[in-house]
Amino acid sequence: MNAIKAFLLFTEAIITSAYVKIILKFLPFRIALKRLGSPVSKNNEIVFLTDEDLVVIKKIQHAVRRCNKYSFWQTECYTQALTGKILLQRRHIKSVVHIGFKKNATSKYEGHAWLTVGDIYVTGNNGVLHTYYENGAFL
Numbered sequence: 817m818n819a820i821k822a823f824l825l826f827t828e829a830i831i832t833s834a835y836v837k838i839i840l841k842f843l844p845f846r847i848a849l850k851r852l853g854s855p856v857s858k859n860n861e862i863v864f865l866t867d868e869d870l871v872v873i874k875k876i877q878h879a880v881r882r883c884n885k886y887s888f889w890q891t892e893c894y895t896q897a898l899t900g901k902i903l904l905q906r907r908h909i910k911s912v913v914h915i916g917f918k919k920n921a922t923s924k925y926e927g928h929a930w931l932t933v934g935d936i937y938v939t940g941n942n943g944v945l946h947t948y949y950e951n952g953a954f955l
Contacts, residue, residue, distance in 0.1 A: 822875070825903075829879040830887060833899045837889050840898075853901070853954040856912060863934035869909055870936075876903045877938055896939040897931040909933060912955055914940075916948030 839848050865873075880900050884891045891899070897913045904911045911933045917925050928948050930940025 822879070825875055825879045826882050829876075829883040829899060829903060832902050833880075833883050833887055833891055833895060834889070836895050836898045836902070837891070840895065848898075853913070856953045856955045863910065865909075865934060865936075869933075872907055872909065873904070873933055873936060873938060876900055876907075879903070880939055892929075893940045893942075894927075894929040897929040900931045900939045904931075904933065904938070910955065911938060912953050914950055915952045915954075916945070916950045918948045 877900075880896050880903070883899065884896060894915075901911050901913055911931055914930050914932065915927065916929075917927050920926050928940060928942070928945070930942075930945060931938040
């Protein structure tokens with residue numbers, strides 16, 4: 817039964833990722849920005865998670881990773897963060913999308929997006945988040 821639930825969550829992640837990708841590709845960014853949620857100044861909100869919530873978050877992490885691996889389209893960090901946020905919203909778990917930038921060696925800016933629930937990184941924890949200057953966070 818768990819394999820069926822995992823497959824259904826993976827399918828939901830694929831469909832949601834396609835939806836996010838279409839919005840990002842064909843609609844103006846201001847419309848996509850509305851999907852992020854409301855801006856927050858800092859992620860100091862204390863989040864109380866049940867053991868059940870933690871299990872759901874882990875399953876969504878896994879589903880988004882699998883979606884990234886098996887989808888026919890490229891799922892950048894921003895697409896993954898929005899996909900994870902939508903999946904968590906459907907399960908009534910609050911999450912924060914973070915947008916950050918840094919200058920690379922050629923003085924060009926690189927952007928990155930990641931998703932957190934409290935102190936838990938759901939997507940985008942590439943191990944070098946400390947090098948990004950967080951430009952915005954959306955609840």
